[in-house]
Amino acid sequence: MYACGPMSDRTTLTRRGLFRGVSTAAILTGCVNKSNETGTQTPGVDDASAPGEIGPDAASVRFTLNGKPAEAKVEPRTTLLDALRIDLHTTGAKLVCDRGSCGACTVLVDGMQRNACMTLAHDVAGREVTTVEGLASGGELSALQKAFVEHDALQCGFCTSGMLVSCAGLLRRTKGQTLTERDVKAAIAGNICRCGTYPHIVAAVLDAAESKGA
Amino acid sequence: MATNKTPIKVGFAGALTTVKTELPEGEPVPWDADSKLVHVGKKVPRIDGHLKVSGKAKYTYDIHLPGMLWAAVLRCPHPAAKVVSVDVGPALKEPGVKAAIALAKAGDTLKFAGQDVAAVAAERPDQAHAALAAIAVKYKKLGYSVDVVSAAHPKAPVVHEGAVGERRTEGHVGEGGGGTLQGNVRPLPPSVRGDVDKAMAKAKPELTHAAVYTVPVQTHSALETHGLLVRWDGADRMTVWASTQSIFSVRDEMAATFGLDKDKVRVVTEFLGGGFGAKFGASAPGSGLGYIAGELAKQAKAPVKLMCTRADEHVCTGNRPDAIQQVKLAAKGKALLAIDVTSHGTAGVGTGAGVGRNAFGIYTKCPNVRVTSYDVFTNGGPGTAMRAPGHPQGAFAIELALDELAAKMGVDPLELRIDHDEHPLRVKQFERGGETFGWARKRAESAKMRAGNARIRHGYGVAASLWGDFGRASAAVATVSVKPNATIEVKNGVQDIGTGIVTVLAQVAAEVFRRPLSTVTVKYGDSEFGPSVGSGGSQTTSSVTPAIRNAAEQAKTQLTARAAELLGVGSAEEVTWDDEGTAHGGGKSMTFAQVCKKIEGEAIVATASRARTYGTAPMAFPGAPLPQIAGVQFAEVTVDTWTGVVRVPHVLALHDCGRIMNELTVRSQINGGVILGTSYALMEQRVMDNDFGRMLNPNLDCYKILGAEDTPAIDIELFDVYTGANSTGAAGIGEPATIPTAAAIACAVFDAIGAPVRSLPLTPNRVLAALGAYEAKEPPLPDHLRA
Numbered sequence A: 001m002y003a004c005g006p007m008s009d010r011t012t013l014t015r016r017g018l019f020r021g022v023s024t025a026a027i028l029t030g031c032v033n034k035s036n037e038t039g040t041q042t043p044g045v046d047d048a049s050a051p052g053e054i055g056p057d058a059a060s061v062r063f064t065l066n067g068k069p070a071e072a073k074v075e076p077r078t079t080l081l082d083a084l085r086i087d088l089h090t091t092g093a094k095l096v097c098d099r100g101s102c103g104a105c106t107v108l109v110d111g112m113q114r115n116a117c118m119t120l121a122h123d124v125a126g127r128e129v130t131t132v133e134g135l136a137s138g139g140e141l142s143a144l145q146k147a148f149v150e151h152d153a154l155q156c157g158f159c160t161s162g163m164l165v166s167c168a169g170l171l172r173r174t175k176g177q178t179l180t181e182r183d184v185k186a187a188i189a190g191n192i193c194r195c196g197t198y199p200h201i202v203a204a205v206l207d208a209a210e211s212k213g214a
Numbered sequence B: 001m002a003t004n005k006t007p008i009k010v011g012f013a014g015a016l017t018t019v020k021t022e023l024p025e026g027e028p029v030p031w032d033a034d035s036k037l038v039h040v041g042k043k044v045p046r047i048d049g050h051l052k053v054s055g056k057a058k059y060t061y062d063i064h065l066p067g068m069l070w071a072a073v074l075r076c077p078h079p080a081a082k083v084v085s086v087d088v089g090p091a092l093k094e095p096g097v098k099a100a101i102a103l104a105k106a107g108d109t110l111k112f113a114g115q116d117v118a119a120v121a122a123e124r125p126d127q128a129h130a131a132l133a134a135i136a137v138k139y140k141k142l143g144y145s146v147d148v149v150s151a152a153h154p155k156a157p158v159v160h161e162g163a164v165g166e167r168r169t170e171g172h173v174g175e176g177g178g179g180t181l182q183g184n185v186r187p188l189p190p191s192v193r194g195d196v197d198k199a200m201a202k203a204k205p206e207l208t209h210a211a212v213y214t215v216p217v218q219t220h221s222a223l224e225t226h227g228l229l230v231r232w233d234g235a236d237r238m239t240v241w242a243s244t245q246s247i248f249s250v251r252d253e254m255a256a257t258f259g260l261d262k263d264k265v266r267v268v269t270e271f272l273g274g275g276f277g278a279k280f281g282a283s284a285p286g287s288g289l290g291y292i293a294g295e296l297a298k299q300a301k302a303p304v305k306l307m308c309t310r311a312d313e314h315v316c317t318g319n320r321p322d323a324i325q326q327v328k329l330a331a332k333g334k335a336l337l338a339i340d341v342t343s344h345g346t347a348g349v350g351t352g353a354g355v356g357r358n359a360f361g362i363y364t365k366c367p368n369v370r371v372t373s374y375d376v377f378t379n380g381g382p383g384t385a386m387r388a389p390g391h392p393q394g395a396f397a398i399e400l401a402l403d404e405l406a407a408k409m410g411v412d413p414l415e416l417r418i419d420h421d422e423h424p425l426r427v428k429q430f431e432r433g434g435e436t437f438g439w440a441r442k443r444a445e446s447a448k449m450r451a452g453n454a455r456i457r458h459g460y461g462v463a464a465s466l467w468g469d470f471g472r473a474s475a476a477v478a479t480v481s482v483k484p485n486a487t488i489e490v491k492n493g494v495q496d497i498g499t500g501i502v503t504v505l506a507q508v509a510a511e512v513f514r515r516p517l518s519t520v521t522v523k524y525g526d527s528e529f530g531p532s533v534g535s536g537g538s539q540t541t542s543s544v545t546p547a548i549r550n551a552a553e554q555a556k557t558q559l560t561a562r563a564a565e566l567l568g569v570g571s572a573e574e575v576t577w578d579d580e581g582t583a584h585g586g587g588k589s590m591t592f593a594q595v596c597k598k599i600e601g602e603a604i605v606a607t608a609s610r611a612r613t614y615g616t617a618p619m620a621f622p623g624a625p626l627p628q629i630a631g632v633q634f635a636e637v638t639v640d641t642w643t644g645v646v647r648v649p650h651v652l653a654l655h656d657c658g659r660i661m662n663e664l665t666v667r668s669q670i671n672g673g674v675i676l677g678t679s680y681a682l683m684e685q686r687v688m689d690n691d692f693g694r695m696l697n698p699n700l701d702c703y704k705i706l707g708a709e710d711t712p713a714i715d716i717e718l719f720d721v722y723t724g725a726n727s728t729g730a731a732g733i734g735e736p737a738t739i740p741t742a743a744a745i746a747c748a749v750f751d752a753i754g755a756p757v758r759s760l761p762l763t764p765n766r767v768l769a770a771l772g773a774y775e776a777k778e779p780p781l782p783d784h785l786r787a
Helices: A015-021 A024-038 A080-087 A143-150 A160-173 A181-187 A198-211 B049-053 B125-134 B148-152 B196-202 B247-258 B289-300 B310-316 B391-409 B413-420 B424-437 B439-451 B501-513 B540-567 B592-597 B663-682 B741-753 B764-770
Strands: A059-065 A068-074 A106-109 A112-115 A128-130 B006-012 B015-021 B069-075 B081-087 B097-102 B116-122 B136-141 B185-187 B191-193 B208-215 B227-232 B238-242 B265-268 B304-307 B323-332 B335-345 B368-376 B456-468 B477-482 B488-491 B520-523 B583-585 B588-590 B604-609 B628-640 B646-656 B713-719
Touching: A068 A080, A080 A106, A080 B125, A106 A160, A112 A160, A143 A160, A143 A198, A143 B049, A160 A181, A160 A198, A160 B049, A181 A198, A198 B663, B006 B424, B015 B424, B069 B125, B069 B289, B069 B310, B081 B116, B097 B125, B097 B289, B116 B125, B116 B289, B148 B335, B148 B368, B196 B323, B196 B335, B196 B368, B208 B391, B227 B289, B238 B247, B238 B289, B247 B265, B247 B289, B289 B304, B323 B391, B335 B391, B335 B413, B391 B413, B391 B456, B391 B741, B413 B424, B413 B456, B424 B439, B424 B456, B424 B628, B424 B646, B424 B713, B439 B456, B439 B741, B456 B741, B477 B501, B477 B540, B488 B501, B488 B540, B501 B520, B501 B540, B540 B583, B540 B588, B540 B592, B540 B604, B628 B741, B646 B663, B646 B741, B663 B713, B663 B741, B741 B764
Parallel strands: A059 A128, B069 B304, B238 B265, B335 B368, B488 B520, B646 B713
Antiparallel strands: A059 A068, A106 A112, A106 A128, B006 B015, B069 B116, B081 B136, B097 B116, B185 B368, B191 B368, B208 B323, B227 B238, B227 B304, B323 B335, B456 B628, B477 B488, B477 B604, B583 B588, B628 B646
8 A cells, every 4th residue: 555656856847837948939929820820819819919929038018907008018928817916916816726727817808708817918918808906987886796795795705806707797798688596607617716605696696687687 | 880690691592591690890791682783693794895896905915015026935746755955056046036045954854745845035926936946956755655544554654753743723622632653643532421332232233333434635725825925124023914814823923933022023914815724823734934935035135925826725734634434333222322433534744633523522312422533644734723623524424324323223314313412402403404494205205216216316414513612711802992083993903714704893893882884993904903813713703702892882981971971960870872872861962973072082992802701501512611503404415326426406504603793794604614515525635646645636626626506505594592601692603514514415315325425525436336336446444444
C-alpha cells in the first residue's frame, strides 16, 4: 500500500506559464488571422481593432468599460480580469478558480457573459465590457440588484458580482419572456457559491423579472 | 435592572416554563418568551447588501495600496522530503521582483506536498508567480503515506517524530488533546456511557449490526482564498488587511511573530469571502502567510499582498478530515442497547480527526455508548475546524447504521429516533417534520417502488443535529453611542463572515431604543473598534449581541437620566419611553430627537460586554452548562438504478437557533448548511495520488461543488427557543444546519434501493456496487485498523 514511487520535480504547467513560454504575439496574431480567413468572428478576438502584433512587452488596449472609455497598458499574457482589477482598479469581478470553472469573474463582453479570467485583455480591444459596477445607473441600483438585497441572495458576497452579471445577462437576453426557476438555475449553472445562496438568487431573479414586466 | 432571582420565561412554544435565575450584576432582564420585539426576529435585509451587489464592497483581495507588491509562495512538490538546499537569489533577478525569502533551510524535513519553501514579492502577481520558477531547491525525497490505511500500518514511515503540536482555534469547541502517539496513530479522548462490551456480549446476534462507514477529506473552498495585505507603519507598527474570520487572532499572531505590541497591530476585515472554519490566525493551518507577507513587506519596504492560489487553498489552508468508522450496534426488542463507534481519520500533518458528538449525544436513551476516535497522521495538508468539526462525519455513520439496524429490528427509523432522543424540542422536530414531510405515506411509496423494481426509485431519510450555544462571556466589548443628531452608533471589532451579523447588531440597538433601523450605524471589521470574537463554533451572534444590548441599555439609562432632567422629574424611574421612542414624565413629553439634541458633549457613550451564560433551556449540551441546539432534517432522493445517479429534490430542515434574530439571514444560513451538506453527500472529495503523494484535484472543476441545478428545494421550519442564557437569547445556526444533511441523504438512498451505500460521496459507482451491479472496489478493512 505504500506509495513511494518516483516523483517529479517539474513545476506545474500553468496557462500563464504557457503563454509566457510560447510567443504570445504568435498566439494572438494566429487567432486574428484565423478569424480573418474564415470570415467568422472568433469570440473574444476583435479583428478590427486588435493590432497585428503585440508583445512581449506591455502595450495599450482600449475598450469601453461600463459605458466609459478605458485604457490599460498590459502585457499580452495579462487576463482581462487582471487588467480590470490591477490596472483599472475595478474590483467587482473576482478571481476565485483562475480557470473558468466558477464564474466569479463573469463580465459581459458586448452583452455576452465571459469569464474574465479566461479572456486576455487585448482580446477585448474596441469592445464593450460591463462589470457588476456597471449594472446600476446614475447611482441607482437596478431592479435585479435591489431584488438581490431584498431576498438576501448574498451571504459573504464573493460570488455575488459574477452571479449578478450572469443574471443580468439572462434578463437582457430574455426580455419579454416569462422566466422559470429552471431558466435561472441554468443561467447560473457556471457560477459557484460556497455559502449556499442559490435558492434566494433564484427567487430574486424571478422577482426582478416579474417586476420589470419582462 | 434585574434583581436577584429574576423570573424568566424560557423554553419553546408548547413547552414554556418560568425559571428564576440569578443574573450577573448589571445584567438587564434577558429578552424571553414574553418580550415583544419590533426589530429583532424580523426579516431584515442586510444593511451592507447594497455594497455587495454593486461591487463596492472591498475585500482584502480588492484592497490596493500605492506601491503595493504581490507575493507568491513556492510550495514543496513532495509529500515528504529533506531540504538539501534553497537558493532564492536567482528569483531576485526576475522582472518586477523586489524581495525573496527562503522559508525552509537545508536539513529541514518537509511533511506534505504544499508546505512553504520560499516566497517572493513582485510588482504584479503574474511576475511573482513566474519568479518562483527561478528559485533553486534541492530535495531528498523521503518515504510517505497519504492515506489512513497505509499510515496506520505499524511499518509506515513516521510523520511526526516525538510530540505532536496541537493547533486549536476558536473553531474547535469543547474537544481536544490526545493520548500517546504510536507510529502515526494517536487516540483522542473517548466518550463513554455504560458498558458497551458487556451489552454487546449479551445481545442477540440477529439484533446487532456491524459495518464500516467512510467519508472523504473535504476542503473548505471559501471563494476568497486565504490572504492578507501587510503595511508597516514604521518599525514597530503595522496595519494588516486580512481575509479572516477572527480579526483578533490575526492581531495576536502578527504581534507575536514580529515582536510587536498588540496595540500596534491594526487588523481590518470589512468584508471576507467566506471562511467555514479555516480562517483563524494570520497564517493558514499549513502555511505561514502572516510571517511571509510581513517579512517580505519589511524587506521590500513596501506593502505586500499575499493571496493564496486556488491550489494553495486546497492543499495547505485546512480541510475536514476523513474518517473510517467502524460502527457496532445492538438492540433489545425495540430499544437500542449499545452504540460502539471506532474511528480512524486523518487531519494530514494536523490534529483533530474526531467524529463529533452525534453518536454519543443525541440518542441518549441508549444506555451503553462508546465513541473512540484516532488521529492518523499522514503526509497531507493539515485539517482544521470546518463547519461543525467532526459532526457531519459522525452523523453520516451513526444515522445510516441506525437505519440498517432499524430494518433488522422491524422498527420505523423515525420512531426509533423519537424513542431514544431526550431533547424535548428535537423530539418535537422529529414529530412535526414527520407530519409536514409526509413520512409514513412516503416511506410506504418508496417500499412499493423497491418491491416493484422501478428504475427510478424515490427514497426518504431523516437525521438529527446537535450543537451547543458556545457564546463567550467578556470576549466581545461593545460600544454604543447616542449622538445629538439622534443617531445611534454601534461599535465592535467583529468581522462579518457572511452571516449578516452586522445587520443583527443594528437590529439589537434599534430594538433597545425603539428607533428606526436607518438611524443606526455599525462600525465593525476593525481591531480599533473593540475586542470581539472569532466567527467559529456558531458563537458570534450569541457572544456579540448581548454585549451590544448591554451597552445600549446602559446608554439608554444615561439618556433616560438626561430626559428626566429635561422633563423636570425627580428621577429616571419616572420617565417612560413609548414605542415611538418618545419620553414621557411629569405630564410632559419629549421626542427622542428633542432629548438627543440636549445631550451634553459629543455623545452619550456606554461600553459593555457579555455576561457568563446563565441558562440552559430547554436542555443542556452534553457535559456542559450551556444550551443545546436541536435540529432535524428530512431528505428525499431519487436514484436511477440503471446509472447509479443520485439526485436530491427536496430537503426539509427543522432548526432552532435560540431566539431568531433575523429571519431572512437565518434562512440563508440554513440554506447554506443544507447545500454544503448535499455537496458533501454527492460530490466533494479530495483525491490524493498515492504514487506522487499529491492532491490530484486542487481546483474547482475536478473538486466538485454543488451548483444551482443540483440544489434541492429546501423547506425550512424555524423554532424560536428562549434559552434564558444571555441578554438577547441568541444562540447559533451556522454549524448545526450542516450536520445532518449528508446523513439524511445517505439514509434516503438506503430507503430507495434497499442497500446501504456506506461511503461518501454517494457516487454512481458506489450506488451500482451497492445494488450488486458489480463488486465494490473498496478493499476490506485491514487487520491493523480493526477495533
